[in-house]
Amino acid sequence: MSLANTVFAIQRQLFPMLEEEIGPLSDKERRFVQIVELAHPERFMSPFQWALLGRKPEDRLPLAKAFIAKSVWNFSTTRALLDYLQNCPSLRRLCGWDSVAVIPSESTFSRAFADFAQFRLPEKIHAAMIQENLGPKIMGHISRDSTAIPVREQPAPKPTPVPELLKKRGRPAKDQPVRPKEVRRLTLQLLRSVDVNWADLPTQCDHGCKRNAQGFIESWIGYKLHLDVVDGDIPISAILTSASLHDSQASIPLAQISHQRVLNFYDLMDAAYDAKEIDAFCRQLGHVPIIDRNARRGEKIPMDPATARRFKQRSASERVNSQLKDNFGALFVRVRGAAKVMCHLMFGVLACAALQILQRLPG
Numbered sequence: 001m002s003l004a005n006t007v008f009a010i011q012r013q014l015f016p017m018l019e020e021e022i023g024p025l026s027d028k029e030r031r032f033v034q035i036v037e038l039a040h041p042e043r044f045m046s047p048f049q050w051a052l053l054g055r056k057p058e059d060r061l062p063l064a065k066a067f068i069a070k071s072v073w074n075f076s077t078t079r080a081l082l083d084y085l086q087n088c089p090s091l092r093r094l095c096g097w098d099s100v101a102v103i104p105s106e107s108t109f110s111r112a113f114a115d116f117a118q119f120r121l122p123e124k125i126h127a128a129m130i131q132e133n134l135g136p137k138i139m140g141h142i143s144r145d146s147t148a149i150p151v152r153e154q155p156a157p158k159p160t161p162v163p164e165l166l167k168k169r170g171r172p173a174k175d176q177p178v179r180p181k182e183v184r185r186l187t188l189q190l191l192r193s194v195d196v197n198w199a200d201l202p203t204q205c206d207h208g209c210k211r212n213a214q215g216f217i218e219s220w221i222g223y224k225l226h227l228d229v230v231d232g233d234i235p236i237s238a239i240l241t242s243a244s245l246h247d248s249q250a251s252i253p254l255a256q257i258s259h260q261r262v263l264n265f266y267d268l269m270d271a272a273y274d275a276k277e278i279d280a281f282c283r284q285l286g287h288v289p290i291i292d293r294n295a296r297r298g299e300k301i302p303m304d305p306a307t308a309r310r311f312k313q314r315s316a317s318e319r320v321n322s323q324l325k326d327n328f329g330a331l332f333v334r335v336r337g338a339a340k341v342m343c344h345l346m347f348g349v350l351a352c353a354a355l356q357i358l359q360r361l362p363g
Contacts, residue, residue: 003133007358010037022093029090032072035354036065036094038133039125047119058104062096063112064121069095071348076332078109117339122346123238126353130236130261133357139230139264141310142287144254144273145317146247147325148210149240151222151333151341156204185249186277194256201241201250203338208243213318223338225330225345226250228258229317232360235324235349236261240342247272252281259285266290268314320352328352 014033019025025033041064048060069091070081085092086100097103104112116122189197209219226239226247237257239250251273258264267282267289274294282289290311293301303311324330328348335344 003357006038007034010034018094022090025090028072029094031355032069032091033094034358035068035072035351038354038358039068039129039350041065041068041121041125043128044121044124048115058108058112059096060112060115063104063109064116065095066109067113067116067122067347068351071329071351074327074329074332076329077334078106078113082106082109113335113340113343117337117343120339120343120346122343122350126346126350127237127261129350129354129357130234134230134234134236134262137262139262141231141266141268141313141316142236142255142258142262142264143229143268143314143317144227144251145229145270145314145321146210146224146226146250147321147330148208148218148220148243149223149225149330149333149341149345150220151205151336153205153222153336155206155221158206184277186252186275189252190277190281194253194260197253197256198239201239201253202245203240204242205336205338206242206244222333223341224250225321225324226254227317227320227349228254229320230262230264231313231316232356233316233320233323234356234360235320235353238342238346238349240338240345248275248278251275251278255281255285266310266313268311268317270314271295323352324348 010033014037015025015030018033042061045061045064048057050056066081066085070078073081073084075081075084082103085095085097085103092098092100092103185200188200192200203223205222207219207221208224209217212218220243222243224241224243224245224247226241227235228237229235237254239254239257241250251269255267265288267287269278269289269291271292271294274291279289279291290303290307292303292311302308324345328351330345330348333341333344335341
């Protein structure tokens with residue numbers, strides 16, 4: 001079914017049927033129904049089915065819908081979500097529970113979330129949704145950027161540096177071997193698959209610092225969320241890394257993921273991505289990289305007027321980062337570990353992407 005037919009079916013058939021059964025729906029409840037219908041989480045529930053061994057677990061589909069609702073309503077904790085479900089019959093019915101008595105306990109929610117994080121459920125739902133609704137289309141721009149994700153977690157201890165023997169400056173003697181140069185990660189990424197490049201990125205919690213839009217240095221403990229955003233403010237791919245990782249190190253793996261999902265013409269990046277390897281890889285994919293040049297040695301190469309005008313489209317990634325933090329739960333990370341943090345963030349990315357697809361690409 002095309003996107004236009006899906007929207008028509010939701011508006012003309014599903015909403016009247018739901019309102020006849022459970023009563024009038026608020027605007028936010030309508031948005032929640034649209035997100036769930038576009039995402040189709042039921043297609044990914046087979047790994048969570050009962051294996052006829054031990055006690056039968058709670059049905060995971062209502063729990064997955066509840067975690068989507070947690071992002072849509074921007075609840076800071078699961079406890080707040082449970083309180084709202086107990087006092088809001090319409091959302092409770094939309095998730096799949098007929099009465100308050102059958103709502104699972106908070107510990108059941110926690111166990112289900114751990115299963116979703118291990119299976120990477122929201123990432124798979126998001127990837128399928130993007131490929132189904134944007135894959136056939138050609139997008140103009142991909143805007144790439146990262147944002148700080150502070151968490152309530154102890155940073156991983158730094159490894160103890162191994163003391164090295166003092167090296168003499170200059171060229172080595174003829175009877176000594178030539179010191180091998182360390183190969184840069186960006187150089188290696190050009191030759192490796194997306195799975196290898198993604199697995200090579202560090203994901204432990206640590207300290208990070210970044211210059212904000214006002215020019216001030218801000219620091220945090222936690223992670224970085226790297227996003228690719230296409231026209232219409234739709235996030236199409238995401239990677240979570242340690243907070244200390246430089247933005248450029250996640251660019252090529254992110255571009256590899258996005259290239260599998262959509263076709264685009266331009267890659268827009270700020271000065272943090274100014275590296276010859278990134279430029280070469282974008283051109284290898286058939287894209288035109290527009291990267292703000294880093295002012296090295298006091299030199300700043302300005303863009304020509306037409307390129308500078310196109311580069312303004314990069315603000316899409318900043319708007320999506322702001323949306324995720326203000327409206328989709330990215331500011332309230334109450335879980336620990338990279339897998340669970342990514343799961344929490346991806347429920348928000350999933351909800352944000354679905355809404356933007358419905359609003360900006362109606363057919």
